Amino acid sequence: MIEILNAAQLEKARVTGALVADILQACRAAAAPGVNLLDIDRLTKEMILSAGAESCYVDYAPSFGNGPFGHYICTGVNDAVLHGLPRDYELVDGDLLSLDLAVLKDGIAADSAISFIVGESRPAESVALIEATEEALAAGIAAARPAGRLGDISHAIGEVLTSRGYGVNTDFGGHGIGSTMHQDPHIPNQGxxxxxxxxxxxxxxxxxxxxxSDTDELVTDPDGWTLRSATGCRTSHSEHTVAVTDAGIEIITLPSHL
Structure with missing residues (x-):
């Protein structure tokens, strides 16, 4: 199903999107060496519930996962890039942490992801990966325009990633979003x-x-959820929810203070 939102629903989406962004920024600030991934999950839970919102993940049980997910945020460390199931792991300096969060509030969902390095270390490989996904995200958003095509977005993303020497896996990518987290259309990261x-x-x-960094193949952890690079190499993930409006493309998942 491809859902088209009305003006009232888009206004609700802005509220949900700001909440998602604020939670991600709070989790980023909290993610210091020695902090447990389960503590980040608890912080996310507290912020979602205190805002009168709902998690899109706790009861999420798609065909590709070992559902229900049972947690409030995806936490991918180093070689874990998608659907990272929070676990009993304490972050260390230099870890590359990806956080992916989707929340539903007043009937409308928003979804965003960030990747960053924990602590003071700045491993060159990790910096390059993060820069690549952030640049690709910006290029994809710039290529989106009213009356344009989804292929324009996929092409722009793929051009950035391949120009930096990375392979592109198209099994998972962008997606429609509205009253539910995952909807049609699928937006591959190359096209x-x-x-x-x-x-x-x-x-x-x-x-x-x-x-x-050096493969386009994924493997699934025994937890049935966490997707890792097949070679154990580092990974990165960036995401924004955007809406098509009369004025153009609006980024929905920006912090409330912007």
């Missing part, structure tokens, strides 16, 4: 310009580049 669904006012999508 051809001028192809695919035409963007129209009221469409809301999550643009979601992710990359692994």
């Amino acid at each position: 051809r310009s001028g192809r695919g669904f035409r963007l129209r006012r009221g469409l809301m999508i999550a643009i979601e580049p992710w990359v692994m």
Whole structure:
């Protein structure tokens, strides 16, 4: 199903999106060496519930996972890039941490992801990965425009990632979002310009580049959820929810103080 939101729903989306961004920033500030991933999950739970919102993850049980997910945020460390199940692990200096969060408030969802390095270390490989996904995200958003095509977004993302020497896995990518977290259309992170669904006012999508440093193959942890690079290499993941409006493309998942 491809859902088209009305003006009232888009206004609700802005509130949900700001909440998602604020929680991610709070979790980033809390993610210091010695902090446990389960503590980050608890902080997320507290902030979601105190805002009168709902987690999109706790009861999430798609066909590709060993559901229900049972936690409030995805926490991927180093080689874990997608659907990272929070576990009893204490962060150390130099870890590359990816946080992915989707929340539902007043019937509308928003979804965003950030990657960053924990502590004071700045490993060159990790810096390059994070820069690549952030640049690809910016390129994908810039390529989105009313009456444009989804393929324009996929092409822009893929051009950035491949130009930096990374392989692109198209099994998981961006997606439609609205009254539920995951909807059609699927937005692969590589594609051809001028192809695919035409963007129209009221469409809301999550643009979601992710990359692994030396492979495009994933393996699944025994937990049935966490997806890691097949080679154990480091990974990165960036995501924003955006909406198509009369004025153009609006980023929904920005912090409330901006």
